[in-house]
Amino acid sequence: MKKIILLTACMACLAASAKETFPDGTPIPEWFNNNAPTDIQALGKQYVITDYGIVNDSTLLQTGKIQAVIDRAAREGGGTIVIPEGTYLSGALFFKPGTHLHLEENATLKGSDDISNFPVVDTRMEGQSLKYFAALVNADKVDGFTLSGKGTINGNGLRYWKSFWLRREVNPDCTNMDELRPRLIYISNSNDVQLSGVRLVNSPFWTTHLYRCQRVKLLSLHIFSPAEPVKAPSTDAIDIDACTDVLVKGCYMSVNDDAVALKGGKGPYADKDPDNGANRNIIIEDCTYGFCHSALTCGSEAIHCRNIILRNCHIDNANRLLWLKMRPDTPQNYEYIRVEGITGNAKSFLYIKPWTQFFDLKGRKDIPLSYGSHVTMQDIDFECDVFFNVEASDQYRLSDFLFKDLHITVHEKAACDTAIIKNFTFENVVREKILK
Numbered sequence: 001m002k003k004i005i006l007l008t009a010c011m012a013c014l015a016a017s018a019k020e021t022f023p024d025g026t027p028i029p030e031w032f033n034n035n036a037p038t039d040i041q042a043l044g045k046q047y048v049i050t051d052y053g054i055v056n057d058s059t060l061l062q063t064g065k066i067q068a069v070i071d072r073a074a075r076e077g078g079g080t081i082v083i084p085e086g087t088y089l090s091g092a093l094f095f096k097p098g099t100h101l102h103l104e105e106n107a108t109l110k111g112s113d114d115i116s117n118f119p120v121v122d123t124r125m126e127g128q129s130l131k132y133f134a135a136l137v138n139a140d141k142v143d144g145f146t147l148s149g150k151g152t153i154n155g156n157g158l159r160y161w162k163s164f165w166l167r168r169e170v171n172p173d174c175t176n177m178d179e180l181r182p183r184l185i186y187i188s189n190s191n192d193v194q195l196s197g198v199r200l201v202n203s204p205f206w207t208t209h210l211y212r213c214q215r216v217k218l219l220s221l222h223i224f225s226p227a228e229p230v231k232a233p234s235t236d237a238i239d240i241d242a243c244t245d246v247l248v249k250g251c252y253m254s255v256n257d258d259a260v261a262l263k264g265g266k267g268p269y270a271d272k273d274p275d276n277g278a279n280r281n282i283i284i285e286d287c288t289y290g291f292c293h294s295a296l297t298c299g300s301e302a303i304h305c306r307n308i309i310l311r312n313c314h315i316d317n318a319n320r321l322l323w324l325k326m327r328p329d330t331p332q333n334y335e336y337i338r339v340e341g342i343t344g345n346a347k348s349f350l351y352i353k354p355w356t357q358f359f360d361l362k363g364r365k366d367i368p369l370s371y372g373s374h375v376t377m378q379d380i381d382f383e384c385d386v387f388f389n390v391e392a393s394d395q396y397r398l399s400d401f402l403f404k405d406l407h408i409t410v411h412e413k414a415a416c417d418t419a420i421i422k423n424f425t426f427e428n429v430v431r432e433k434i435l436k
Contacts, residue, residue: 022281022307023336023374032247032283035219038148038196040102045079047072049088056086058110063091063117073099083107083151091117092134092182097142103151103198111136111182111204113159118182124211124241125177127266127301129275132177135186135209143191152199155184160204161230175358176234181205191215201225203235207255211241212277220250227291232256237292239263241301242277249283254290258297259318262308266301266330268364278304289315295346298334298372299325300355308337315344320389321382323348324372325355328395331368338376345383349408352398353391370396378404387431388416398422403429 020028040046047069050056054065066081070093073079078098085106091114095101103109112118118133125132136155139145160181167179184203187193188211196219200207207223210216218238225232237253240246241263253259265276279302289295295318296310302325315321321342324334352372361367387410390398399422406429418424 023309023338023376024307026307028283029245031215031245035217035247035249037219038102038146038194040080040082040100040148043080043100043146044077044098045073046082046102047079048082048084050084050086054088056088058087058089058108061089061091061112061117063093063112066090067093070095070099083109083149090136092119093137094134095137095139095142095145099142100146100148101137103149103153105150107149107151109136109151109153111153111155111157111184113156115180115182123186124188124209124275127241127263127270127276133180133182135183137185139186139190139193140188141190142187145187145190145193147185147195147198149198152201153184154201155182155203155207157181157202157204157225157232157235158230161232164233165231176205183207183209185209186211187216188212193217194219196220198222199224202232205234206236206239208237209239209241210243210246213243213246215245216243217247217249218251219247222252223255224252224290225255227256236261240279240282242279243282244280246279246282247285248287249285251287252290253287253292255292257292258294258323259289259292260284260295261297262299262305263301264305265303266327268329268331268361268368270303271331276303278306279308281307283309283311285309285311285313287313289313289318289344291317292319294318294320294323294351296321296339297323297325298337299323299332300327300357301330302332302334303330304333305337306335310339310342312341315342315346318344318346320348320351321346321384322350322377324352326352326370326372326393326396327355327359328367329359329361330370332370332396334372334375336374338378340376340378340380342380342382347385348389349382349384349387350377351389353389354393354395367395371399372396373399375400376402376404377406378402380405381407383409385411390417390420392417392420401425403427406430408432
C-alpha cells in the first residue's frame with residue numbers, strides 16, 4: 001500500500017512538473033485548454049430576428065429594428081440574437097449585458113457602406129482613447145459575450161477602401177483615421193468572451209479589436225480581406241489592446257495588414273496614461289495564415305507585451321513571421337516571447353527596425369528607450385527571403401534571444417549580425433540557400 005501511495009505521489013509530482021508554462025516560467029492556466037464550442041441552448045431565449053419584422057434583404061437598412069431586438073432581449077433578462085439564413089444590412093449594433101449573437105449557416109450580417117450609419121462614440125483607436133466611429137458589432141462591459149455560428153459578418157468594405165486610396169493620392173500624409181471608416185467588431189471592458197466559428201470578411205478597417213478584456217477565446221474563425229485588386233488598408237485580423245489571457249486557436253487569417261497585432265498605447269508618455277496597458281498571457285496556436293504583413297506583430301501602438309506564444313501554425317505568403325515595431329516616440333518593452341512549431345514561408349523571418357510612421361514626440365526632448373528581450377524561436381522549418389532583418393539603434397536594447405532547432409531555407413544568405421543582440425544564443429540552426 002505504501003508503495004502504491006508513493007508511486008501515485010511521484011506521478012502527481014511528474015504531472016505537475018510537466019505542466020506547460022509561459023515563457024517567463026509561470027504556469028499556463030487550465031482555462032486555455034477548455035475550448036468547447038458555444039452552446040446557444042445554454043444562453044437563454046433565442047431571438048430570431050425575422051420573428052420581429054426584419055426581412056431578408058441585402059439592400060434594406062434595418063439597423064433600428066435589429067437594435068430593438070437586442071434591447072428587448074436585454075430587458076427580458078438576456079438571450080441570443082439569431083441571424084437566420086439570408087442577408088441583413090445594418091449599421092452599428094450595440095450589444096448589452098446578457099445578450100449574445102449567433103449566425104446560422106448561410107446567414108450574413110452585412111455592414112453599411114455609408115459612414116453616417118455608424119455614430120461617433122467614445123472608443124479606442126490606434127493606441128488612443130478618443131471619439132471615433134462605432135464598429136458594426138460593439139460590446140462594451142458585456143461579460144460572457146459570445147459570437148458564434150457558421151454564418152458571416154461582411155463589412156462590405158470596398159467603397160471605404162477605394163475612398164482611402166483616393167484620399168492618399170490627394171494627401172499622401174493622411175493617416176488611417178483621416179479616411180472615415182468603421183471596424184467590424186469592437187469588444188471592450190469585457191471578461192470571459194468567446195468568438196467562434198464565424199466568417200469575418202471585408203472589414204472597412206480593423207477586423208477584430210479587443211480592448212481591456214480578460215479571458216477571451218477566438219476559436220476557428222475565418223478572417224479575410226483582400227490584398228488585390230483593391231487593397232483593403234489596415235484591416236488587421238485581430239488587434240489585442242491592453243488585454244490579459246487571450247487564446248487565438250484554429251483560425252484562418254489572410255488580411256492586407258498584420259494578422260495578430262498587439263497594441264496598448266502610443267506616445268512619449270504612453271506608459272503614464274491609465275487608459276493604456278500591457279498585453280499579458282497571449283497564445284496563438286494551430287492557426288493557418290494566408291497573405292498578411294506579419295503573422296505576429298508587437299506594435300506599433302504598444303507599451304508592454306509579456307508572455308506571448310505563437311505555436312504550431314502554418315504560414316503562407318506573409319511578409320514577416322515575427323515583427324517588433326520599435327517606435328522612437330513611445331517607451332516599449334516586448335519580453336518573454338516564444339515562437340515555435342512553425343512551418344511555411346515569409347519574406348522575413350525576424351524583423352526588428354525603428355517604426356517612424358507619424359512620429360511625434362509631442363515636445364519631449366529625449367527619445368524614450370525601449371527594450372526587446374527573452375525572445376525564443378525554436379522548432380521551425382521555414383523558407384524566407386531574409387532570415388535576420390534586424391537593425392541596430394540607440395533607441396532600443398535587444399537582449400537574451402534564443403534560436404534553437406531551426407531549419408531555414410533562405411533566398412538571400414545575408415550575414416546575421418548577432419552583435420546587435422546581447423546574449424544571443426544559437427543552437428542547431430541550419431540555413432540553406434536556395435539555388436537559383
